[in-house]
Amino acid sequence: MSTLTAPGTSARPVAVEISGTTPIHQIVAFGAMVTLLVLAPFVVYPVFLMKALCFALFACAFNLLVGYVGLLSFGHAAFLGCAGYASAHAAKVWGFAPESAIVFGTLVAAALGVVIGALTIRSRGIYFANITLAFAQMIFFFSLQAKFTGGEDGIQAVPRGTMFGVLDLRQTYTMYFVVLVVFLLGFLVVYRSIHSPFGQVLKAIRENEPRATSLGYQAERYKLIAFVLSATLAGTAGATKALVFQLASLTDVHWTMSGEVVLMTLLGGMGTVFGPVVGAFLVISLEHYLAQIGSWLTIVQGTIFIVCVLTFRRGVIGELGRLLKKPL
Numbered sequence: 090m091s092t093l094t095a096p097g098t099s100a101r102p103v104a105v106e107i108s109g110t111t112p113i114h115q116i117v118a119f120g121a122m123v124t125l126l127v128l129a130p131f132v133v134y135p136v137f138l139m140k141a142l143c144f145a146l147f148a149c150a151f152n153l154l155v156g157y158v159g160l161l162s163f164g165h166a167a168f169l170g171c172a173g174y175a176s177a178h179a180a181k182v183w184g185f186a187p188e189s190a191i192v193f194g195t196l197v198a199a200a201l202g203v204v205i206g207a208l209t210i211r212s213r214g215i216y217f218a219n220i221t222l223a224f225a226q227m228i229f230f231f232s233l234q235a236k237f238t239g240g241e242d243g244i245q246a247v248p249r250g251t252m253f254g255v256l257d258l259r260q261t262y263t264m265y266f267v268v269l270v271v272f273l274l275g276f277l278v279v280y281r282s283i284h285s286p287f288g289q290v291l292k293a294i295r296e297n298e299p300r301a302t303s304l305g306y307q308a309e310r311y312k313l314i315a316f317v318l319s320a321t322l323a324g325t326a327g328a329t330k331a332l333v334f335q336l337a338s339l340t341d342v343h344w345t346m347s348g349e350v351v352l353m354t355l356l357g358g359m360g361t362v363f364g365p366v367v368g369a370f371l372v373i374s375l376e377h378y379l380a381q382i383g384s385w386l387t388i389v390q391g392t393i394f395i396v397c398v399l400t401f402r403r404g405v406i407g408e409l410g411r412l413l414k415k416p417l
Contacts, residue, residue, distance in 0.1 A: 111284070114415050126269055136267045136333070141373040142272040143330040148353040148365030150280045150322035155351075156360035157283050158315045159295035163218045163347050164225030165323055167205070170342030171228055172198040172324030177244040177337035179238055187250045187258055191328040198324020199317060201228075206316035209307055222344065223253060229342045243338030247331055264333060268384070271329050275322050280362060282318065291315055352390060356396050358404030363417050367405050 136321030147169055154160050179185040186192060209220045225314055232238045239245070249258035258264045282288050293301045294308045302308050331337045340346065347373060357368025372390070379386050401408050410417040 091307050093375040112415070114348070115417070116415060122363065122366065123273065126272075130262060131264045135253050135261050137373070137377055138335045139265055139268045140330070141370045142268050143326045143333065144350075144353065145366045145369035146272045146275045146329075147323050147326040148274055148350055148369045150319045150326065151350045152354045152359060152361075153279050153282065153322070154315060154319040155354060156341055156364075157288060157295060158312055158334055159293050160312065160316070161214075161218045161351075162221040162316075162319075163344070164205070164221035164223070164228075164349075165350055166342050166344065166346035167203060167225040167228040168198040168323040168338075169327035169330075169346060170232065170337075171201055172327035173337040173341050174244065174332035175233060176328035177247040177331040180250065180332065181244060181247050181357070182237070183290075187252045187332055189248075190332065194328025194331070195321055195324045198327065199250065199321040202317040202320025202324075204211070206313045206320070210313045210316060222347070225342070225344060226267040229344070232339055234341050236364075239359060239362065240339070241339060243336055244331075246335065247335040249332055249335065258332065268329055268333060271325065275325055276366070278318075278322065282315075283362070287311070287314075311372065334374055349390075352397075354404075355402075358391065358407035358417070361404065361406045361410065361417050364404050364406035371405070 126138075126142070147165075149174060151162070151165050154165075172194035174194075175197040177188045179193045180187065180190040191223055205221065205224045209217055209224070212220050233240060237244075249264065251257050252267060256263050256267060258267060282289070290301065290306055290311050294306070298308050307315045327341060330341070353368035354365050355368070356371055357366065358364025375389065375393075376386060379389060382389070398402065403411060406417045
């Protein structure tokens, strides 16, 4: 067990301690999640599960920023959508293999994250949220006007292809398990990030940025790295989603998508490890099973958002962790 200290100082804790071992209850929870996700496609419609997994990774990426750094972005749909367009264009027009298309889409999102993050990271609170929303709207209108995006029609009939020359992604179950592996890798990246010295500095900045700065940590640099990492993982989710549905459209860059990921994170539990996953599955389930009510679905989602804010702010997993008195 060691404590987070300022550079060049001796044992002066910033905010939290770094544990050298993973809590057993989190290992059990992760094992249970993996087991359920491996068995799920034999019981539940695989395409529905793939959509939920893509959004679960998107929510985990968003939670890294808002839950552990305290930066509320209203423009994360820009990274999801632009990576989807890049991946779809690379696969359909340039003939990239699926793994290369996903990597290309991820890199595009990362590059966009560097640009937007560098321009917005000095802002705070509602100013940061509004600036990220403004950039996202710029990406939306660019996607609407650019020729290679297909405008309102999007990029359709994106070929799934064969991954690594072996895995035929046209087979639904093969595609599902590839998506599952992508999600688990992204989930573990987030988990490792928040349970590392880097993650503890992020939490210290969230709790008391002036104090962390006074101890020698360059808060803006850490926040920029977290922003770019969040954008990169959101891009991975978007690139994978484009191959799953063989489509990249304006839906993924619309501001409502940024609102949905906020709802997923709050519903599942902001600042928790497994909360965004649960929140994503709950929201996607609502959209799937209540699709017949049409525009009333937005009212249902808004009601759920209000109930979350007023009654259980910790979210589903946050409240469960409080009852068990163990962080999840």
